[in-house]
Amino acid sequence: xxxxxxxxxxxxxxxxxxxxxxxxxxxxxxxxxxxxxxxxxxxxxxxxxxxxxxxxxxxxxxxxxxxxxxxxxxxxxxxxxxxxxxxxxxxxxxxxxxxxxxxxxxxxxxxxxxxxxxxxxxxxxxxxxxxxxxxxxxxxxxxxxxxxxxxxxxxxxxxxxxxxxxxxxxxxxxxxxxxxxxxxxxxxxxxxxxxxxxxxxxxxxxxxxxxxxxxxxxxxxxxxxxxxxxxxxxxxxxxxxxxxxxxxxxxxxxxxxxxxxxxxxxxxxxxxxxxxxxxxxxxxxxxxxxxxxxxxxxxxxxxxxxxxxxxxxxxxxxxxxxxxxxxxxxxxxxxxxxxxxxxxxxxxxxxxxxxxxxxxxxxxxxxxxxxxxxxxxxxxxxxxxxxxxxxxxxxxxxxxxxxxxxxxxxxxxxxxxxxxxxxxxxxxxxxxxxxxxxxxxxxxxxxxxxxxxxxxxxxxxxxxxxxxxxxxxxxxxxxxxxxxxxxxxxxxxxxxxxxx
Numbered sequence: 001x002x003x004x005x006x007x008x009x010x011x012x013x014x015x016x017x018x019x020x021x022x023x024x025x026x027x028x029x030x031x032x033x034x035x036x037x038x039x040x041x042x043x044x045x046x047x048x049x050x051x052x053x054x055x056x057x058x059x060x061x062x063x064x065x066x067x068x069x070x071x072x073x074x075x076x077x078x079x080x081x082x083x084x085x086x087x088x089x090x091x092x093x094x095x096x097x098x099x100x101x102x103x104x105x106x107x108x109x110x111x112x113x114x115x116x117x118x119x120x121x122x123x124x125x126x127x128x129x130x131x132x133x134x135x136x137x138x139x140x141x142x143x144x145x146x147x148x149x150x151x152x153x154x155x156x157x158x159x160x161x162x163x164x165x166x167x168x169x170x171x172x173x174x175x176x177x178x179x180x181x182x183x184x185x186x187x188x189x190x191x192x193x194x195x196x197x198x199x200x201x202x203x204x205x206x207x208x209x210x211x212x213x214x215x216x217x218x219x220x221x222x223x224x225x226x227x228x229x230x231x232x233x234x235x236x237x238x239x240x241x242x243x244x245x246x247x248x249x250x251x252x253x254x255x256x257x258x259x260x261x262x263x264x265x266x267x268x269x270x271x272x273x274x275x276x277x278x279x280x281x282x283x284x285x286x287x288x289x290x291x292x293x294x295x296x297x298x299x300x301x302x303x304x305x306x307x308x309x310x311x312x313x314x315x316x317x318x319x320x321x322x323x324x325x326x327x328x329x330x331x332x333x334x335x336x337x338x339x340x341x342x343x344x345x346x347x348x349x350x351x352x353x354x355x356x357x358x359x360x361x362x363x364x365x366x367x368x369x370x371x372x373x374x375x376x377x378x379x380x381x382x383x384x385x386x387x388x389x390x391x392x393x394x395x396x397x398x399x400x401x402x403x404x405x406x407x408x409x410x411x412x413x414x415x416x417x418x419x420x421x422x423x424x425x426x427x428x429x430x431x432x433x434x435x436x437x438x439x440x441x442x443x444x445x446x447x448x449x450x451x452x453x454x455x456x457x458x459x460x461x462x463x464x465x466x467x468x469x470x471x472x473x474x475x476x477x478x479x480x481x482x483x484x485x486x487x488x489x490x491x492x493x494x495x496x497x498x499x500x
Contacts, residue, residue, distance in 0.1 A: 018047050021369075022157055022167035023136075024143050024296070026054035027061015028124060029173030029346040029358045032102065034133045036362035042370065051167075052133075053159055055142040056084065059128045062177045063087070063120040066204075086177050086201040086221075086290075087117045090228055094220045095353060095447055096454075098478035099440055102127065102355045106478075109471035112463060113454050113482070143296045146170055148338050155342075169369050172294065173346040173358070179293040181321070182286060183216070187262030196265045197284040200225060206232035210282025214239060214270060216259065217287030225285055226253075237270075237278055245276045254278070291321040292348070301337055306399050311385055323406035324348060328380035329421065330407060331361055332368060340375050341368040348407045352414040353444065360421045367425050374424075415441055439479050446486055453489045 021037060023030045030052045042048040056064060066085055092114045093100055097107040105127050111119060128134055138159075145158045155167040180199035182188065191197035200221050211234045215226040218240030226238040236253050243257040256272050263269030268281035294302060300316055307318035307325040315336040318325045327333055330348050332340035344365045346358050368375050388402065395401040409417065415436040422429040443450065457463040466485075470477045 019168040021050040021169045023052035023171045025173040026052045026059045026137050032358040033171050033362045035131045052137045053141045060121045060124045065118045089205045146296045170343050177290050179291040181289045181291050194265045200287040214281045214284040222287035320403035322404040341372040360418050
């Protein structure tokens, strides 16, 4: 079985001289990369010189709150550009911030447990300021193209203004919440063309959208938007895969399953897979996720297609829009076109706690760049094939289904992944103090009920008192508060059970 890319064994080059590192994006992933690089002896001695390119005017990435210049048209124009941010006005985190925060940098004392986007943006700006990362960031600058020069082992990077620079390492941290994913449901194209449907990337607030609004998608955005629309629309339909038809609140809220077909837009007719039909829908909001997009990487370096079945591993990198393949450890391309330690991707896993995960990934990147031989291509290829077989057993033989599941972590998998990366990095990071703590694992599993209870405290006007002063004496105060909130949830559940 041919699993060993040539580029992997050709990557042992002299890394003792000055090396330039390009970071694409100054969101959470790009900031984590800069911070971890700045802690290395190579950086402190002037041998590693990082530069991050950020297309907007401030750090924050997806958490950048829209400014007046970011105002978007809704319903969306079918030919318009994608919004710079998908943030809607009422968005809050879906993780409690003690779980969500970078390991090295907690949120300030008294921060609401599930803070709004503006608080997260401020947090990321404080992170950048604390570690003096701004000196390495070029704002209002996009990376237009990046090409690998194998002869000289350099990246040729073209940026805004057609300026061309060369780098030794390319760290891709451009996020994956920019290019909306539209389902291929029959009839949807006509709804989009007539402004009867828009992706949730354009949604900001529930007013003036219509009397009857259909929301598609069972993720956090779909749940939040369908709930918020109930405050403004007369009737809200919420379509989720596997949902059973149910009319609630006198028909004002209707749960529905997967959509089979969008009918005549003028009639607002929608047919669901179970045969249920609804009509007079004024607008449909598609909370259907986002595609991976790397417009600065072109063929043959990156092919836009579902990767072929394995083994053997393909010689080039594929972007299915759901996954990048093949990547060692979800970070390093294991292909014949480029050494795995010279191009890396941060933040691809989904259904995870992203900030601390990307810090760990950044440490792995630094290890591989400093010690290319630490990546064993054959061992990594075997691990990729093993994951492929595991997912094939779970989702079937469809290559598209395997691609869709590739970076989606299940249950505690993300925490095992973080611990395994730290063990591979070695040194102090292999010690027990760097393992994901038990409280993080436990509270992550209860994040949704905690979020619901927090919203109830906010509704009652008690939330501010709950967090006042918490965190002034360290992380343990936040952990205690979260467990206290969880006991409140469980006590309510016991009381309800006792009424049965």
